[in-house]
Amino acid sequence: MPASGNPHDPANPTTPIESRRTLRTMLLDARAALPDRIAHDAALAHHLAGLLNTLPVKRLAAYWPTQGEFDALTVLDHWLAADATRHALLPVVTDKVSPLQFRRWTPNCEMTPGAYNIPIPRSGETETPDALLIPCVGFDAQRYRIGYGGGFYDRTLAALHAAGHRPRTIGVAYEVSRVESIAPQSHDIAMDCIITECGAF
Numbered sequence: 001m002p003a004s005g006n007p008h009d010p011a012n013p014t015t016p017i018e019s020r021r022t023l024r025t026m027l028l029d030a031r032a033a034l035p036d037r038i039a040h041d042a043a044l045a046h047h048l049a050g051l052l053n054t055l056p057v058k059r060l061a062a063y064w065p066t067q068g069e070f071d072a073l074t075v076l077d078h079w080l081a082a083d084a085t086r087h088a089l090l091p092v093v094t095d096k097v098s099p100l101q102f103r104r105w106t107p108n109c110e111m112t113p114g115a116y117n118i119p120i121p122r123s124g125e126t127e128t129p130d131a132l133l134i135p136c137v138g139f140d141a142q143r144y145r146i147g148y149g150g151g152f153y154d155r156t157l158a159a160l161h162a163a164g165h166r167p168r169t170i171g172v173a174y175e176v177s178r179v180e181s182i183a184p185q186s187h188d189i190a191m192d193c194i195i196t197e198c199g200a201f
Helices: 016-032 037-052 073-081 152-162
Strands: 059-061 087-092 101-105 111-113 119-121 131-135 168-172 193-196
Touching: 037 073, 037 168, 037 193, 073 087, 087 119, 101 119
Parallel strands: 059 087, 059 131, 131 168, 168 193
Antiparallel strands: 087 101, 111 119
């Protein structure tokens, strides 16, 4: 059963893959129908800015918002402006089976369409992030997330951990995307925290 943030009941199909597809579709529909989006965005931006100001992070990876995701780039712009030694990064998909790379981004840098037609910096250094803002299609109380099903962040975090890097992971979502459990699988990695318009946990 979803938690109170989501008014729908997920179907109960026969396989985990079908179950996740059903849950993903349900959550995307709920996010698309979120009322008073401006107020939700303002509250989420406030909480995210407050959280970032408490973290000793110099290289922060974010994401280019798609499919109704929260747009964190304005928060990222202010975070950059507060300290000239900070670097912001955006993910670059090199192929469907490899970990993400992270390319340096600034508010004025030239962008070009990347994989799935998502904009990426046209050029710039590839860096290893200290922390990642990771968009969530859904999340649960144990801070597990569900994405779009491509496995990019699962592979990326596994590769970073294998290389000895343990960046802080911050899932970004709206409360409407909260469910009781996403039924995590063996490859799923819980976020260090989730931030929504109601705060961080």
